[in-house]
Amino acid sequence: MCFTSKVRIAPSSQPIAPSTGAGELLQLLRDQTPRTRAELAKLTGLARSTVGARVDALLASGLLAPSGEAASTGGRPPVRFAFNPEARVVVGADLGATHGRIALTDLAGRPLCELGEDVAITDGPGTVLDWVTSTTSRMLDMTGRTTHDLIGVGIGVPGPVEHSSGRPKRPPIMPGWDNYDVPAHVGRVFDVPVLVDNDVNIMALGEHAVAHPDVEHLLFVKVATGIGAGIISGGRLHRGAVGAAGDLGHVAAPHAPEVLCSCGNLGCLEAVASGPAIMRALAEIGISASSNADIVDLVRGGNIPAAHAVRQAGRTIGEVLATCVSLLNPSVIVIGGSLAQAGESLIAGVREVVYGRSLPLATSDLQIVAATTGVQAGVIGAATMVIQHALAADRVDLAIAAQSAS
Template identity: 75%
Template sequence: MPQSASAPRAPVHRDAAATGGFAGPGAGAPGAGELLQLLRDGRPRTRAELARLTGLARSTVNIRVDALLASGLLAPSGRAASTGGRPPARFAFNPRARVVVGADLGATHGNVALTDLTGRPLSEAAERVDISAGPITVLDRVVATIRRLLDEADRDVEDLVGIGIGLPGPVEHSSGRPICPPIMPGWDGYDVPGHVRHHWDVPVLVDNDVNLMALGEHVTAHPEFDHLLFIKVATGIGAGIISGRRLLRGAVGAAGDLGHVAAPHVSDVLCTCGNTGCLEAVASGRAIIEHLTAVGVPAATNSDVVALVRDGNIAAAQAVRQAGRTIGEIIATCVSLLNPELVVIGGSLAQAGESLIAGAREVVYGRTHPLATARLQIVPATTGIRSGVIGAAAMAIQHALAADRLDAALAGASSPPTTAGG
C-alpha cells in the first residue's frame, strides 16, 4: 500500500483517548509498530518465529509482543505444535481492536462506512448529498452519520483511530483543504479536518475522491500491480495515479486533474472552470447529457445515459463511445508519460457497458508506442460505487497503523494528527 506522508507534529497527549485509543498497560516498546507490519497478513506466529523472521533477540520480541497484546492489536491464536514441553502460544493481528471511518462525498452522493483495520465494513450508509449546500451542512451530516454507524456497530468512540474523507475537487494535500473546487461553492479553503476534529480528536485525512477511488481499486482488486492509472468518468473527469505502489498527488495535490486538460480538436466549448475546450466540457456525463438533449433524446442524469445505452439507444451509445475516444486521446498521453501496467476506468458512466471503454481502447492502443502498450490492460473498475469509500478507509488505516505512529501511540504519545491525504 502507498505510505502516508508525514505531517507537522502536534503537542504530545498522554491519555489513551488522545493517542487514538492505542495506549495500554505494558506499552512503550520501541519498534512494536514494525513487528505488527509482519503480522498484518493475518497469519498466526509464535514469539520464536517472530524472533527468527526479524533477527531480534527473544527478549526484545517479548517486550514488543506484550505491548501489542496490551493494546489489543495482537491477540492469542491457539498454540503451535510442541517440540517438547508446553506448546508455544501463537499470536495474530486483531483487526477488530479498533475502527476507522471512510467517507466518499460526490456532487450528489455521500457514502460512509465504519470498518475494522482490514477495511472490512462493520456498518455503512449511502445517502443523497448536495455538495453545493456548503461545508457546514454537508460535514454536519457526515458527523451525524458517523455517530449513527458507531451506535449500529456497538463501538465506543474510544475505538475510533482515524477518519478518511474524499471530496469531488482539488484538495491541498498538506492541509486537507479544498482549493478552488469548481462544483463546490463555499468550500474553497475550508478547514475540513478541523471541522470534523471538533467532534473527535483523531487524525482526519482528506483527499480528492479520484485518488481514493484509485487506492480503493488497487487494494481491493489489483494489489499485484505496482503501476496503475484510474480514470473516473462521471459528472466530472479525473485520474488517480499509483506508481511504485505509491499514490502520487503532486506538489499540492493537483496531480491527475484530467478534466481540465485541453481536449483535442475542441476550442470553443465553455467549461465550468471558466476555460474553454476542457476535456470535461466535451466528454463528461454532463456533456453527454447536453448533447443527447440537443438531438432530442431525453436524459437528465448519468443513470439515464447508462440506461439508454443498455436499452440499445444508438444515439446514446454513439455519444458514450465518442466520449471514450476523446478521453482515450488524453489517456494515451498519460500512458506514454507514466507507463502504467493497468488503466482502470470507473465512475458512473463506466456502467454503460463496453461503449466507453471500447472507445478509449481504440485510441490508446492506436496512438501509443508498442513498448508502452505491450502489456497494458485497460479494464472497467470492479469496486463500483464503493471504491471511494474503500479507498478513504484504506487511507485512514495506513495512517493509523504506520509503524512510527503506532510506536508513538504505544509509548503514550499521540501520533501526528495528519490533516491531509494519506
C-alpha cells in the same frame, strides 16, 4: 489512535516518539498470517527477547491477538499471534456533488456498516459535515462501538484539496468550501485524525486496495459529471506538489471542439467527454437524457446513438490517456465513475485509442478494465487513507509509548 480509552494518537504535526520497534513488527504482521515468537525472530533476525517485548507491547495495545498454536516440537505448543483488525474502527466518507456515503470499517478496510443518503455539497460545509458527524455517531451506536474505538476519519470531496491541511482549494462545484478547515470541524466532535482528499484519489485507493493490491503502477480514471484520475505509483498514491496531480479533466483534448469549460478554458476533456457533454451531444439529435443514470439506461436499453456517443467519449478520453501511458507507464488503467456502468461502450472507446496510439512496449501488458468496487470505492479508499496513516510504524510506536507512560 487510542489503544485504551485514555490514549489518543497525536496529530501529524506533533513530534514522533523514539521508535520502540513494535510498529515495524506490526507491518510484518499486517498480512494477518499467524506467527510464533520464534518465527518472527527468524524472519526479522532480532533476538527472541526483543521480539518478545515487541509482541507483548502489541498485545497490550490490542493490535495483536493470539491465533492458535503451532505444532509442538516437544513441550508446550508455542502460541501464534496475528494482526487483529477488529481492535479499532475507521470512518470512510465519500461526498459527491449530490450524494454522501459513509462506511465504518475495521483496520483491514472491511466495511462493518454503510449508510448513504442524498446530500448536496452545495449546502455548504457546515450542513454537510454535520451530517457526516451525526451519521458517524449513529453508525457507532448501531455497531456497538464507541468513540474510544475510533482511530480516524477519512473524507473524500468532489474538488481539489490541499491534503496536508485538509482544506479544499477553489473547488468549482463546492460554494462556501474554499479553504474551509474540514479537519477542525469534524475534530470538534471526534478527537481523532481527520484526513481529506479529493474523491478520485480515494476511489483510486479503494480500487487498488480491493481489486489490485499487488499492482505497483495503476491509473484510476473517474468518468462522471467530471473527469479525473488517481495515480498509484510504486504502490503509493501520488498527489503531486500541491495535491493537483491527476486533474485529467482540464487537460486539452486533442482534436476536440473548443467548448467552454467550467474552468474558463476551451476544449478541456471534461467539457467534451463527461456526462454533461454526452447529454448535449444526445440532445442535438433529439435524445433526452438529464443525468448520467439516464445515459447508462439508454445504452443498456440498446439505444444505438447513445452507445455511439459514449464510445466517442471513450475515444476522446483515450487520446489523453495515451499520453498518460507514455508518461506514467501504468500496468493497469481502471475506468470508474457512473458512466463506466454503461457496459463496454466507454471502455471499448478508451482501449481503441490507447492501444492504437501508445508504444507497444508500454501496452504489451497493459490492462484497461472496469472498476469492480462500485459505490464502495470511495468509502473504502477514505478508510484506507486513514489506516495507512494511523498504522504507520512511527504512529504505532507513539501510541504504545503514550500508553506505557499513562
